[in-house]
Amino acid sequence: NAGVTQTPKFQVLKTGQSMTLQCAQDMNHNSMYWYRQDPGMGLRLIYYSASEGTTDKGEVPNGYNVSRLNKREFSLRLESAAPSQTSVYFCASGGPDRYEQYFGPGTRLTVT
Amino acid sequence: AQSVTQLGSHVSVSEGALVLLRCNYSSSVPPYLFWYVQYPNQGLQLLLKYTSAATLVKGINGFEAEFKKSETSFHLTKPSAHMSDAAEYFCAVTKSGGSYIPTFGRGTSLIVHP
Numbered sequence: 562n563a564g565v566t567q568t569p570k571f572q573v574l575k576t577g578q579s580m581t582l583q584c585a586q587d588m589n590h591n592s593m594y595w596y597r598q599d600p601g602m603g604l605r606l607i608y609y610s611a612s613e614g615t616t617d618k619g620e621v622p623n624g625y626n627v628s629r630l631n632k633r634e635f636s637l638r639l640e641s642a643a644p645s646q647t648s649v650y651f652c653a654s655g656g657p658d659r660y661e662q663y664f665g666p667g668t669r670l671t672v673t
Numbered sequence: 674a675q676s677v678t679q680l681g682s683h684v685s686v687s688e689g690a691l692v693l694l695r696c697n698y699s700s701s702v703p704p705y706l707f708w709y710v711q712y713p714n715q716g717l718q719l720l721l722k723y724t725s726a727a728t729l730v731k732g733i734n735g736f737e738a739e740f741k742k743s744e745t746s747f748h749l750t751k752p753s754a755h756m757s758d759a760a761e762y763f764c765a766v767t768k769s770g771g772s773y774i775p776t777f778g779r780g781t782s783l784i785v786h787p
Contacts, residue, residue, distance in 0.1 A: 603763065660722070661719050664709075664716035
């Protein structure tokens with residue numbers, strides 16, 4: 562039981578490049594989330610998926626897109642990376658009662 | 674709307690001393706409350722949660738928190754700090770009864786001195 566896994570762990574992009582962050586969970590959870598974490602800002606929700614086939618915007622969705630590929634996988638895409646997207650990105654899934662969350666180890670992204 | 678305020682971005686204690694991390698919330702409906710811990714270069718993990726059962730909640734690693742409705746608080750405590758407790762701690766609130774989107778506080782960094 563791996564929990565929530567994320568790939569890659571580290572990534573450096575140049576401005577304008579695109580990339581997809583992958584997330585998978587093996588806990589059969591319905592809900593999944595993408596957050597970014599910046600110093601002094603806590604966690605900010607980018608997008609979430611309450612169940613397979615649905616996605617909704619969070620607090621800071623601009624510049625990102627998501628795909629809920631199936632119940633296990635939820636990917637985050639940066640179409641044209643900007644330096645402001647330099648951050649640590651966390652994927653999470655919602656527990657059986659949906660209120661508590663289980664987090665992946667994070668992806669550290671630097672955009673130059 | 675719901676919000677969380679964590680008082681103090683950094684808290685420094687000596688090993689063996691009491692740990693107190695403060696969290697105040699606002700919520701228009703009865704809340705569910707959580708504390709998460711983040712060790713360096715790791716994701717967040719659940720420390721404890723309050724979901725309208727006992728107001729004193731015990732979590733992992735000797736931590737506990739008390740829900741005080743009159744004070745809209747959910748402070749995290751540990752009687753005796755250990756060096757391994759050094760981490761970032763996040764308080765979070767979500768609404769009971771339907772909303773699964775938590776609001777996180779900005780975090781408190783716990784520093785433990787030998």
